[in-house]
Every structure is written in structure tokens, then in C-alpha cells.
Amino acid sequence: MIAVLMPNPPSAESSDDELVGRYRSGDLDALLTLYRRYSGPLYLYACSLAGASRAEDLVQEAFVRLMSAGRDRLRETIRPFLYAIVRNLARDESRRSSVEKGHAPALALRSVSTEVDDPESRRRLEQAVAGALDRLPADQREAVVLKVYAGMTFEEIAEVVSIPQGTAISRYRYAIEKLGQLLGDQKEVT
Amino acid sequence: MNPEEVERLLGRVEPAPPPQPLERRVLAAGERLLNREPARRRIWGMAGVAAACLLLSVVVGRILVPRPGDPGWAPCRTGVELETHLDAALADKPPAFPTIGPSLDAYAALFHRADAVKPLPQELGWQRIPWVTNLEEAQRLARNERRPMLLWVTSDDPLGRCCGCAAGLRAGPLSREEVVRRISTEFVPAALDKNVLPGDFLKSIRGQLPQYHGLWIVSPDGKVLAGIEKRITEQSVLQTLDAGLKAFGPVAPRAVEPVDLLRGRGAGLQRDGGVSLAVIARLMHKGARDGPVAYDALHLSAQEWSAFAPPARTEGTSWTIPDGVARKFCRILSPVSDEDLTPRPEHVSQSELRATIASVEGGAAMVRLTGRWEAEHSNSEKKKVRASATAEGLVVIDLEKNAVRSFLLVAGGTYGILPELRESGAVVEWTANR
Numbered sequence: 001m002i003a004v005l006m007p008n009p010p011s012a013e014s015s016d017d018e019l020v021g022r023y024r025s026g027d028l029d030a031l032l033t034l035y036r037r038y039s040g041p042l043y044l045y046a047c048s049l050a051g052a053s054r055a056e057d058l059v060q061e062a063f064v065r066l067m068s069a070g071r072d073r074l075r076e077t078i079r080p081f082l083y084a085i086v087r088n089l090a091r092d093e094s095r096r097s098s099v100e101k102g103h104a105p106a107l108a109l110r111s112v113s114t115e116v117d118d119p120e121s122r123r124r125l126e127q128a129v130a131g132a133l134d135r136l137p138a139d140q141r142e143a144v145v146l147k148v149y150a151g152m153t154f155e156e157i158a159e160v161v162s163i164p165q166g167t168a169i170s171r172y173r174y175a176i177e178k179l180g181q182l183l184g185d186q187k188e189v190t
Numbered sequence: 191m192n193p194e195e196v197e198r199l200l201g202r203v204e205p206a207p208p209p210q211p212l213e214r215r216v217l218a219a220g221e222r223l224l225n226r227e228p229a230r231r232r233i234w235g236m237a238g239v240a241a242a243c244l245l246l247s248v249v250v251g252r253i254l255v256p257r258p259g260d261p262g263w264a265p266c267r268t269g270v271e272l273e274t275h276l277d278a279a280l281a282d283k284p285p286a287f288p289t290i291g292p293s294l295d296a297y298a299a300l301f302h303r304a305d306a307v308k309p310l311p312q313e314l315g316w317q318r319i320p321w322v323t324n325l326e327e328a329q330r331l332a333r334n335e336r337r338p339m340l341l342w343v344t345s346d347d348p349l350g351r352c353c354g355c356a357a358g359l360r361a362g363p364l365s366r367e368e369v370v371r372r373i374s375t376e377f378v379p380a381a382l383d384k385n386v387l388p389g390d391f392l393k394s395i396r397g398q399l400p401q402y403h404g405l406w407i408v409s410p411d412g413k414v415l416a417g418i419e420k421r422i423t424e425q426s427v428l429q430t431l432d433a434g435l436k437a438f439g440p441v442a443p444r445a446v447e448p449v450d451l452l453r454g455r456g457a458g459l460q461r462d463g464g465v466s467l468a469v470i471a472r473l474m475h476k477g478a479r480d481g482p483v484a485y486d487a488l489h490l491s492a493q494e495w496s497a498f499a500p501p502a503r504t505e506g507t508s509w510t511i512p513d514g515v516a517r518k519f520c521r522i523l524s525p526v527s528d529e530d531l532t533p534r535p536e537h538v539s540q541s542e543l544r545a546t547i548a549s550v551e552g553g554a555a556m557v558r559l560t561g562r563w564e565a566e567h568s569n570s571e572k573k574k575v576r577a578s579a580t581a582e583g584l585v586v587i588d589l590e591k592n593a594v595r596s597f598l599l600v601a602g603g604t605y606g607i608l609p610e611l612r613e614s615g616a617v618v619e620w621t622a623n624r
Contacts, residue, residue: 023220023224026224028217028220028221028224031216031217031220032213032217035213035216035217036213039207039208039212039213039216040204040205040206040207040208041205043205043207043208043212044205044206055208056208056209056211056212056215059208059212059216060212060215060216060219063216063219063220064216064219064220064223067219067220067223068223108205108206109203109204109205109206110203110204110205110206111202111203112201112202112203112204125199125202125203126203129199129200129202129203130203137609137610139610140610144200148197148200148201149204149205155421164354164355164358166358166480166481166482170473170475170480170481170612173193173475174612176193176196176197177193179191179196179200180191180192180193180195180196181191183191183196183199184191
């Protein structure tokens with residue numbers, strides 16, 4: 001009986017819209033669920049744009065804007081909204097400050113492989129991939145992060161980055177080609 | 191390492207979790223937001239500020255920006271010639287070189303390179319739509335035929351260099367068979383440059399349906415029935431057409447032959463003895479098409495055109511095309527459609543175009559062209575655009591008439607907004623036969 005009267009707790013399956021609605025009704029757990037759903041790749045994306053020192057602020061601000069956005073602004077899905085906010089904030093900051101311009105920030109990655117078990121091999125794999133991503137041009141690194149780690153479609157990437165879909169596809173393709181060259185000598189870690 | 195291996199390797203790492211304090215910070219910020227005063231008051235405050243800003247920008251814009259009818263007003267593209275011509279029927283064939291006289295077998299590789307850049311037939315469907323390019327004419331036809339207009343409004347010339355999204359629209363949704371059929375038989379289609387539209391009309395349709403550009407379906411008396419600006423696909427265009435017709439009511443099928451709006455470009459002499467060479471360019475990837483076509487034209491006066499006439503008629507005769515003429519070919523450097531991203535002759539840092547008579551046979555001289563160009567300029571957003579290309583070509587000279595029969599130049603190079611440079615390709619074509 002109690003279970004019937006209590007509101008359903010947010011679950012991993014709850015939709016984004018449902019979670020935002022619950023949060024607006026005062027359910028802070030809904031925000032926590034949303035945060036855990038998106039924060040990992042979003043933080044990586046923020047690191048790739050602005051470096052680790054600024055990434056936390058960007059992610060926090062993105063969630064604040066998501067929570068305070070009017071319903072009309074949330075007609076689109078939430079994921080592109082969050083990434084677009086992070087991107088715009090990072091771009092605004094880079095315009096104001098030239099200090100980090102052109103700097104390729106180190107990306108925080110961890111191995112998920114079950115084939116490589118020993119910590120040293122895992123560390124080498126993580127460093128190799130992060131190092132190669134760091135050496136990509138910013139536009140191409142952005143395409144890879146959004147495609148591979150945020151799991152976006154090229155249509156969503158085009159929307160977030162405000163470029164034609166064909167450009168998103170070719171940036172990703174160029175990036176993969178270049179990564180192939182950069183990682184060519186890393187075959188031993190694969 | 192091949193692309194599949196790279197993607198597999200990338201999939202073996204994942205984003206590390208963000209620092210734990212970030213989660214606490216986000217939750218604390220979320221809690222603070224929940225406790226703040228009702229959002230409604232804040233929204234009304236922001237709306238008030240936005241309205242004030244809008245009013246101010248309108249007043250300031252009206253004062254600072256001249257409009258049609260104001261003293262000092264002039265169209266943005268004064269002096270820039272941007273028409274082009276490509277005959278859809280010839281799209282998948284080599285250029286219209288003479289079929290009698292010299293053998294062209296030796297130039298097969300050149301034709302092959304040109305074919306790799308030129309549009310495929312499926313990219314040219316938009317040219318089969320019976321566009322009118324004049325708003326008044328479209329309104330007159332719509333009133334007479336009692337059917338809605340489909341207005342394709344672009345931020346530049348819809349038939350030539352225009353923004354990238356319009357170029358994508360030309361090669362994509364507007365060239366799909368069903369879209370071509372529906373637009374041609376149900377609507378009065380008008381391709382319009384927003385810079386030459388009457389300001390009041392643009393304001394009226396934007397007031398009814400806020401779009402910067404894109405497709406509007408408008409009744410003969412100016413009522414907007416439907417429209418689309420973003421995420422334009424074949425499906426969404428067809429849905430927009432359905433919505434427009436649903437709002438307007440049934441119309442009788444229309445059968446209007448398209449007028450070749452691009453005629454005269456890439457073929458024949460102009461009245462002044464000059465020529466309009468058809469230019470097409472596009473982004474490439476490893477020698478294959480990698481973006482929509484940028485249509486353009488290169489106008490040479492009779493005097494400039496005569497620079498391609500050989501000083502002697504013997505094999506091996508070589509001469510340099512004057513720098514002023516060579517520079518004009520810089521338009522081949524830009525594979526994107528946007529005029530703002532296309533270099534002009536004053537942006538060229540290096541240019542060279544040389545001609546050599548490779549052979550004389552059958553009353554014709556086969557002239558080999560070789561050229562190279564480099565250019566750099568800043569666009570309106572102060573971004574540096576750099577481009578370079580080398581080119582080879584063939585000019586067939588009719589020695590009896592002392593006239594050029596046909597002209598082909600194929601270019602390849604790199605182009606981009608720094609630091610990203612991409613592969614580019616371009617073809618310049620002209621034939622004496624209209």
C-alpha cells in the first residue's frame with residue numbers, strides 16, 4: 001500500500017523529460033540520476049574544450065542552465081542541449097582569455113578492456129589514446145569525443161557544433177585517419 | 191592502423207568519472223534553484239529586458255543600415271558576377287569538345303579528373319524545377335493559377351554562390367525526384383535572393399513565420415501557410431508541402447517547362463565578345479566528391495579571352511597568360527559555396543597560368559594549360575581562409591577561324607579556414623557551341 005502512495009523513485013530507465021519534470025517538482029534525486037547519466041562524457045567533452053581546470057565549472061553551469069531553462073527551450077532532447085551549453089561557455093571563455101587558446105588539454109580516460117588486465121598495460125593504453133587525441137586538431141578531437149564517447153549521431157553532432165552534417169562526418173573521418181597514423185606504433189598495447 | 195582498428199581501440203577506453211566534488215556541487219546548485227523564487231517572475235523580467243533590447247536594436251538598425259529607397263543604399267553584391275551554367279543533360283558526359291578533327295584520346299585522364307568533380311545527375315534535379323527568380327512574377331502567376339507559391343529564400347544568389355546550407359539543399363532535398371515533381375506540379379516555385387527582396391515583404395513573411403531563410407509556402411495574397419528552415423530533408427520538405435497545400439486547399443496539377451535560368455554560361459560568346467566560363471568546385475576526399483557543388487562563373491572580356499590565342503601556330507610554342515587574367519581564376523580555389531569564403535583577385539599571393547601548343551592536327555591546335563594559385567584572406571568573421579591549387583587544362587583552337595573551340599581547366603588543391611585544410615577540386619568549362 002505504501003508503495004502505491006509513494007512517488008516512483010527515479011530509475012535508470014526514466015526518460016530525460018520525466019526526470020526534469022520530477023526535479024521541478026522538488027525531487028533532487030531526479031537531478032542526481034540525470035547527472036550520473038550524462039556527467040561522464042560531458043566532463044570529458046568539457047576537458048577537451050577547456051582543460052580540466054575549467055571543466056567542472058562548465059559542467060556545473062550546464063546542469064544549472066538545464067534545470068532553469070523554460071519548457072520551450074527544452075523541446076529538443078536534453079543531451080544536445082547540455083553539450084551545446086558546454087561548448088558555448090567554453091567558446092565564450094576562450095574569447096575572453098587567450099591563455100589556453102590552442103592548448104590541447106589532457107583527457108581523463110580509463111580502460112574498459114577485459115583483455116588487458118595488468119595495471120601497467122591499462123595505463124599505457126589510456127595514455128596512448130589520450131595522447132593521440134590530444135594531438136588532433138581541436139575540431140577533429142571534438143568530433144571524436146562527441147561521436148565515440150558521447151555516443152551522438154552525426155546529426156546531433158552537427159546540431160551541437162553548428163556545422164553541416166557532412167562536415168561533421170568528414171571531421172570524424174579525418175580524425176580517425178590521423179589517429180590511425182598516431183596510434184600506428186601503439187600496436188603492442190592493442 | 192586501419193579505421194576499424196582505431197575505432198575498436200577508442201572503444202576500449204571510456205571517460206573517467208568526473209571528480210566526486212562536482213556531483214555535490216551540481217546537487218547543491220540544483221537545491222538552491224529549487225528554493226528560489228518562482229521562475230515566472232524571472233521570466234517576465236527577462237522578457238522585459240529582451241523586448242527593450244529588441245526595440246533598441248530595431249531603432250539603431252534602422253538608423254545605421256540603409257535600406258532600398260534610402261540614400262546610399264546599394265545591393266551587397268554590386269559588381270560581383272556570380273552566374274553559372276551547367277547543362278544537366280551533359281552532367282555525366284565529357285565536355286562538349288569537337289567530335290571532328292583532333293583525337294582527344296591523349297587527354298582521357300584530364301577528362302576523368304573533371305568527371306570526378308562535376309555534379310552527378312542526381313545532384314541536378316533542382317534545375318528541372320521551373321523556378322522564377324522574380325517575386326512579382328511569382329505573385330502574378332500564383333494569382334492567375336490560384337495556387338500557393340513556394341519561396342526558396344537564400345542569403346545570396348540561389349543559382350550561384352550562396353550559403354553552404356542552400357548549396358546542400360540544391361544537391362540534396364531539392365534534387366530528389368518526388369520533391370521536384372511535387373514542387374513543379376503543385377506550386378509556383380520562386381528562387382529568391384533575400385538581398386533583393388522588398389523589405390516589407392520579407393518582414394511580413396518573417397513576421398508570420400520566423401525563419402532567417404529556407405522555404406516558405408505563401409498564398410497569392412501573402413499569407414504564410416507553412417515553412418521550414420532547419421533539418422531540411424526530403425521527408426521534411428514533403429511534409430511542409432503537404433502542410434502548405436492542406437492550409438491552402440486543393441490545386442489543379444501544373445505543367446510548366448523549366449526555363450534554363452543558367453543558359454549562356456559556359457557556352458558561346460557574349461554580346462561584347464567576352465565569355466562566361468562555367469566554374470564548379472567542391473570539397474574532395476582522396477579524389478572523390480565530398481560535399482555539394484559550388485556553382486560559379488568566371489567572366490572574361492574579349493581582350494582577356496584573347497590572351498589564350500597562341501602567338502604562333504607551331505608545336506611547342508609557349509606563352510604566359512597575363513597575371514591580371516590568371517588572377518581572375520582564383521574563384522576556382524574555393525570549393526564551398528559561400529561568397530564570404532571565396533577569395534578575390536586581390537587576395538591572390540601567387541598566380542601563374544601558362545599555355546603550350548602540344549600538337550597541331552586537323553586544323554586545330556591543342557593547347558595545354560598549366561597553372562597554380564595561392565590566396566589567403568580573412569572572412570567577415572575575421573577567420574583566415576587559405577587556399578592553393580594547381581591546375582592543368584586543354585584549349586582547342588580552331589586555326590581556320592582563329593577562335594577557341596573549347597576550354598577545360600581542372601584544378602586540385604587544398605582549402606580551409608585555418609588551421610583546418612581540406613582537399614578541393616574545381617572544373618572550368620566553356621564550349622563555343624551553345
